Amino acid sequence: MKTTNPGTILTIPRSSGSIDYYSGPSSATINPSFNSFLPTDLSHIKPDDKNASRTLHVRNLDRRITADLLKEKFGKYHDVIDVEIKNPESPSPYAFIQFPDVMSVIDTIHQYYKNENDRNKYRYKLNWGKTKTSSKLWLGKLPENITKEYIRTKIRSGLILDDITDIILDSQKCEAIVMFKHKDPAMKILEQIKSKQM
Known part of the structure; x- marks a missing residue:
């Protein structure tokens, strides 16, 4: 997915519960x-x-x-x-x-x-x-007690009801992948997250 910062990943900060994006360093290290x-x-x-x-x-x-x-x-x-x-x-x-x-x-x-x-x-x-647009969004650093229902409710505003086809939640890693029917709603949500509208 193309963004202005190639290191950008989407997150929902644990403290606030609001969706945001993070472009800082990863836990991966280079020797x-x-x-x-x-x-x-x-x-x-x-x-x-x-x-x-x-x-x-x-x-x-x-x-x-x-x-x-x-x-x-x-x-x-x-x-x-x-x-x-x-x-x-x-x-x-x-x-x-x-x-x-x-x-x-x-x-x-x-x-x-x-x-x-x-x-x-x-x-x-x-x-x-080359990064390409995708119908999937990866969410990281999620609160430990987050649910699929919360994620769906949080990102569904402004979308058609069936735009979201599935949510894969890994509670142990505090990560999720949101799958959309098309690329457009995925990009729309990405832009809303980056502009702090969500």
């Missing part, structure tokens, strides 16, 4: 020593890079790859919101994997190159992907 063993230059994989986004571009995929396999592989580093495989029937398929925020992408890239075993080492080529 500078990673670069000592990387097979490629990753100096541009940083939050203030002009191409930074919450989308990971994965190249060098096998034609047998599936979205579920990619979600399983990269989901062990950070939560994966969506996976889209391009040109699946071609000799060179590639994929875009959406994460909650920019720092998740940065940490995933570094962790991938750090942890791959020798047989599959550096099999995939990872880089920034």
Whole structure:
């Protein structure tokens, strides 16, 4: 999802209960020593890079790859919101994997190159992907006792009743994904949150 700040993630602060957005640092950290063993230059994989986004571009995929396999592989580093495989029937398929925020992408890239075993080492080529508008919104740092009903009520104002198709709430991680029927209502809610209208 394109925003003015590629690090922006949506949150509902625990203290106020009102929806807001957060663009500060993530809990993910980057170890500078990673670069000592990387097979490629990753100096541009940083939050203030002009191409930074919450989308990971994965190249060098096998034609047998599936979205579920990619979600399983990269989901062990950070939560994966969506996976889209391009040109699946071609000799060179590639994929875009959406994460909650920019720092998740940065940490995933570094962790991938750090942890791959020798047989599959550096099999995939990872880089920034272009952020696209989506019909899903990720909400983080939610109050521990929040419910789906509260989230639905809070963001439904100004929307058609059935614009929201589902809400996936992870109470343990205090996160949720709100799925809309179309991209437009998702973008509308995003703008309302960013402009503090909600």
